[in-house]
Every structure is written in structure tokens, then in C-alpha cells.
Amino acid sequence: MQSLKTQILEILSQDCRTPLERIAVMTGADLAQVAEAVEELEKDRVILQYSPIINWDRTDKERVEAMIEVRVTPQRDMGFDAIAGRIYRFEEVKSVFLMSGSYDLLVLVEARTLKELALFVSEKLSPLESVTGTSTSFVLKRYKQDGVIFVGETTDQRLAVSP
Amino acid sequence: MSNRFVSPRVAAVPPSGIRRFFDVAGTMKDAISLGVGEPDFITPYHIRNAAIESLLDGETQYTPNKGLLPLRRAIAAYLSDRFSVSYDPEKEIMVTVGASEAIDLALRVCLRPGDEVILPDPGYVSYAPCVTFAGGTPVPVATKAENEFRLTAQEVEAAITEKTRALIFPYPNNPTGAVMTREEMEKIARVAQKHDLLVIADEIYIELTYQGEILSFSSLPGMKERTVLINGFSKAFAMTGWRLGYACAPEEILYEMNKIHQYAIMCAPRQAQVAGLQALKKNLENGYEDVNTMRRSYDRRRRVMLDAFRKMGLNCFEPRGAFYCFPSVRETGLSSEEFCTRLLKEYKVVCVPGDAFGPSGAGHIRCCYATDLNRMLEAFKRMEQFIQSL
Numbered sequence: 001m002q003s004l005k006t007q008i009l010e011i012l013s014q015d016c017r018t019p020l021e022r023i024a025v026m027t028g029a030d031l032a033q034v035a036e037a038v039e040e041l042e043k044d045r046v047i048l049q050y051s052p053i054i055n056w057d058r059t060d061k062e063r064v065e066a067m068i069e070v071r072v073t074p075q076r077d078m079g080f081d082a083i084a085g086r087i088y089r090f091e092e093v094k095s096v097f098l099m100s101g102s103y104d105l106l107v108l109v110e111a112r113t114l115k116e117l118a119l120f121v122s123e124k125l126s127p128l129e130s131v132t133g134t135s136t137s138f139v140l141k142r143y144k145q146d147g148v149i150f151v152g153e154t155t156d157q158r159l160a161v162s163p
Numbered sequence: 164m165s166n167r168f169v170s171p172r173v174a175a176v177p178p179s180g181i182r183r184f185f186d187v188a189g190t191m192k193d194a195i196s197l198g199v200g201e202p203d204f205i206t207p208y209h210i211r212n213a214a215i216e217s218l219l220d221g222e223t224q225y226t227p228n229k230g231l232l233p234l235r236r237a238i239a240a241y242l243s244d245r246f247s248v249s250y251d252p253e254k255e256i257m258v259t260v261g262a263s264e265a266i267d268l269a270l271r272v273c274l275r276p277g278d279e280v281i282l283p284d285p286g287y288v289s290y291a292p293c294v295t296f297a298g299g300t301p302v303p304v305a306t307k308a309e310n311e312f313r314l315t316a317q318e319v320e321a322a323i324t325e326k327t328r329a330l331i332f333p334y335p336n337n338p339t340g341a342v343m344t345r346e347e348m349e350k351i352a353r354v355a356q357k358h359d360l361l362v363i364a365d366e367i368y369i370e371l372t373y374q375g376e377i378l379s380f381s382s383l384p385g386m387k388e389r390t391v392l393i394n395g396f397s398k399a400f401a402m403t404g405w406r407l408g409y410a411c412a413p414e415e416i417l418y419e420m421n422k423i424h425q426y427a428i429m430c431a432p433r434q435a436q437v438a439g440l441q442a443l444k445k446n447l448e449n450g451y452e453d454v455n456t457m458r459r460s461y462d463r464r465r466r467v468m469l470d471a472f473r474k475m476g477l478n479c480f481e482p483r484g485a486f487y488c489f490p491s492v493r494e495t496g497l498s499s500e501e502f503c504t505r506l507l508k509e510y511k512v513v514c515v516p517g518d519a520f521g522p523s524g525a526g527h528i529r530c531c532y533a534t535d536l537n538r539m540l541e542a543f544k545r546m547e548q549f550i551q552s553l
Contacts, residue, residue: 002459007459007463010459011463015536015537022467025466025467025470026463026464026466026467027463027466028466156203158196158199158201158203159185159189159199160185160188160189160194160196160198160199160513161181161184161185161188161189161196161198161199161200161513161515162181162185162198162199162200162201163179163181163200163287163288163289163337
């Protein structure tokens with residue numbers, strides 16, 4: 001049996017707008033219990049934000065994204081945390097991950113135009129003292145993100161009525 | 164005309180009541196269907212991939228009649244692990260083209276002309292026709308909403324005559340979602356013993372049990388020798404289109420079932436068998452991850468559907484298995500047929516009239532919650548509007 005919190009996370013990860021009342025119905029728990037569990041999950045920073053998955057390509061917003069592989073020199077006593085902190089504070093930066101493998105940090109960056117993004121790399125990221133090298137790859141097309149497929153349509157292949 | 168070539172026995176059996184409804188629903192593109200009888204998951208990736216690899220490896224030949232031995236061994240391991248029943252993969256297990264074939268085989272093997280077979284009403288649409296095709300007489304036993312559509316030992320016993328040969332025991336139940344308790348199953352087992360009945364236990368929905376003990380009929384003391392256990396991959400692993408099921412029975416019965424299968428079918432498709440083997444092997448290893456994930460998802464939607472129907476004012480007992488709710492629509496003053504027809508025409512929601520599953524289903528509708536949650540919520544809105552418009 002899953003814990004109530006695990007069930008809530010599973011439900012919210014599929015639809016973060018699921019009302020607490022419906023979560024209570026789905027899990028068979030009291031509304032008060034559900035509300036308390038959600039509050040705790042928020043307080044413990046397990047749930048950080050409720051945000052939709054947006055296909056920006058279907059909007060008129062100008063937007064480019066890149067993934068930048070960054071090699072850095074870790075700092076004494078701080079490891080990678082200090083330099084990661086410097087990087088994630090830039091508002092162009094959407095995500096930062098410490099990676100195993102041939103580079104250290106993977107930085108996801110979003111900007112309005114290609115030029116803006118290039119400037120970010122050359123003027124903000126590369127000049128940082130501990131950064132020893134970067135390699136920028138632009139996102140050309142988004143097929144799937146966070147378990148959601150962006151392209152095409154999935155149709156229900158089932159017969160409308162079957163025994 | 165060519166109907167002189169058609170046997171009256173076959174001609175006398177009406178086509179499935181569901182079919183008629185399907186023809187109407189099929190013409191409506193934007194209808195939301197709660198009328199399906201299969202999972203809305205697609206077969207897990209690793210299972211599909213196993214079949215693809217087997218094809219690429221050129222495994223395109225017949226398999227043994229009873230199915231690939233590794234698959235039968237996996238079935239034996241699964242049944243023992245899950246339900247504590249022990250079957251010999253060499254002599255007591257055969258792989259069939261869906262559980263449907265297994266039901267047909269069991270009936271054809273055991274029935275003599277005029278033999279009676281007891282089956283719960285409402286029930287799955289195939290049982291009664293298959294009994295008739297096999298030369299027997301179906302004897303429906305009405306199950307009741309107030310008993311949560313469970314079969315009771317008294318009702319079974321009351322229906323027994325000198326001609327009764329077998330009992331079809333399909334729980335968790337399609338269309339009602341009913342689940343039996345151990346106590347009730349034990350009572351029915353005693354009746355089966357007393358009157359020397361064969362029990363055809365269709366356990367295709369057994370993995371989709373949300374509350375109560377998961378119990379295979381064959382695991383009850385003394386029942387294995389008089390039970391044909393039927394199960395398959397359609398519901399537990401979302402593999403309906405693969406047509407893969409199996410039957411487990413005492414050697415003397417299985418030997419005869421395999422004979423019909425050998426002559427009429429040869430073997431279940433090889434790729435489906437390979438896929439089934441992958442499904443069982445992986446799930447035995449990882450503690451039934453696929454099954455558990457799907458069951459959790461159905462269970463949540465089950466609760467949402469039940470809650471919605473009760474809020475709409477429909478009388479609905481809590482279904483504890485399969486993926487159907489079977490609410491009563493009597494309060495609306497409409498028959499199930501009228502209710503479903505008007506709901507479809509006026510509000511574009513497909514439900515199946517309960518009496519398509521037998522006369523005792525009258526006044527109920529079958530609604531499947533293996534449906535996308537948001538679509539389902541939209542369907543409830545429309546149903547509520549429809550009910551208020553009456």
C-alpha cells in the first residue's frame with residue numbers, strides 16, 4: 001500500500017489542478033487528511049510549484065532554448081555548489097544539474113533570441129572564474145517533456161462499445 | 164437463399180445485445196464512451212518489445228499446441244506465487260487464444276446434450292451462447308443489487324437439477340464489478356462438491372481486485388480437481404488485442420480440451436506467447452510493477468466514478484473489482500435501454516444497457532472507468548444534465 005503522500009504526489013504530477021476534494025475521493029482519505037498532507041509536502045519543499053507544461057511552439061512567443069554543457073573547476077570546501085549557485089542565479093537559466101561524465105554542469109537556458117542567448121554565454125557564463133569551458137546546443141524541436149508527448153495526436157484505438 | 168445451410172441451433176442464438184448499441188455509437192465521432200470493455204493502457208513497452216524482437220529474430224513458426232513450455236512454466240510460477248495454486252506446466256496448463264477460447268473449450272469438453280450450466284445473470288455476454296453452441300442449456304441465476312451482485316450458495320443450489328453439469332463462476336464480475344468473499348466462495352464450493360459440479364472459474368479480472376481478499380476458486384480445499392481455472396493477459400497486462408489466455412485443469416480434462424484446441428486452433432500466436440512470457444517473467448521479478456501501477460490508476464478512477472454517480476442520485480453499490488460501475492437508473496423512470504439511447508443521442512455519452520448482459524441487468528447501466536479521467540469528468544457533467552432534464 002502506498003502512503004497517502006505518495007498517492008497525492010502521483011495524482012498531482014499528472015494534473016496539478018486536481019482539487020483536494022477529488023484527491024480525497026480518489027484515495028479514500030478524509031479531506032482534512034489530504035489538505036494536511038499537501039500542506040506538509042509544500043512546507044517540506046517536496047512540492048515546490050504547481051505549473052503547467054506549455055507547448056510554447058504553439059504560441060506567438062519568441063523563444064530560444066539551449067542546453068549548455070559546462071566544465072568548471074570545483075572550489076575548495078565548496079565543491080560544485082558555489083559555482084552552480086553563481087550560474088543558477090542568472091534569470092536566463094531555467095535549470096542546472098550536476099552531471100556525471102565528461103562535463104560537470106548541464107545548464108538549460110532560455111532567451112528571446114539567438115543573439116541574446118549567445119550574449120549570455122559569452123558575457124555572463126564564460127567569464128565566470130571557475131568556468132573552464134562550455135559547449136552550447138540549441139533545442140530545435142521538443143518531442144516529449146516530463147512524460148508528455150508534444151507532437152502528433154494520440155487517438156483511442158478502442159471500440160466505443162465492447163463486451 | 165442460403166439459410167438452409169445454417170444450423171438452426173446457431174441461427175437461434177441472437178447476436179450480442181452490445182453489438183446493436185455499438186452500431187449507433189460508432190456513427191458519433193464526439194461521443195465519450197464509457198462503453199468499452201478493455202483497459203485504456205497500452206501494453207507496457209517491454210512486453211511489446213519482446214514480441215518485436217522475437218519477430219526480428221525470425222520466430223514465426225507454430226508453437227506446441229499447449230503453448231511454449233517456458234510460458235506454461237511461467238504461468239505455473241505466477242499462479243503459485245499469486246494464488247497459491249499449483250499446476251503442472253506439462254500436463255495441467257494450456258495456452259489459448261484469449262480466455263474466451265478457454266471457456267468454449269471447457270464447455271465443449273464437459274457438456275453432453277441437454278446438460279445444464281448455471282451462470283450468474285447479469286454476466287459476460289459469451290457464456291450462455293457458448294453453452295448453447297456446445298449443446299448444453301444455460302441456466303441463468305439472477306444476482307441482486309442488494310447482494311452487491313454476488314452469487315449465493317442458496318441460489319445456486321436452488322437452480323440445480325439432475326441435468327446440472329457445471330457452474331460458470333466469473334468473479335470479479337463483468338458487468339457488475341462484484342467480488343466474492345472467501346466465506347461465500349467456500350459455501351459455493353460445498354454446493355459444487357455435494358452436487359458434483361464442474362466449476363469453470365473465469366478469473367480474467369482477478370488482478371483488478373481493489374478491496375477484499377484475492378482468491379482463486381481453485382485454491383479452495385478440494386476444488387482443484389473440479390475446477391477449470393481460466394485466466395489471461397488482457398486485463399492484468401492490458402493485452403486485449405493479443406488474444407492470449409490460458410486454462411488450467413486436472414490432466415484428464417485438460418487433455419481433452421487440448422484435443423479440440425489441437426484440431427481447431429493449433430496454437431495461440433507465437434508473438435503473443437512471447438509477449439506473455441515477458442509480462443510474467445518481468446512482473447514475477449519486480450513484484451508486479453505493471454499490474455500494480457494499472458490497478459492503482461483504475462482504483463482512483465473507480466472511486467471518482469462511484470462518487471459521481473452517487474452525487475447524481477444514481478443508486479450504485481460499490482464495485483470492488485474489474486473496471487465497471489453498474490448503477491441503477493430505475494429512479495429516472497427510464498429503462499436501461501431508453502436511458503442509454505437517450506443519453507447517447509442527446510448528450511453523446513455511451514453506456515451499455517445492463518440487460519445486454521442478461522435480464523437481471525435490467526434497470527442498470529454498465530460504465531467503464533478505464534477511461535481518461537478528464538473525459539470521464541466531462542461524461543459525468545453530461546449525465547448529470549441529462550438526469551436533471553428528465
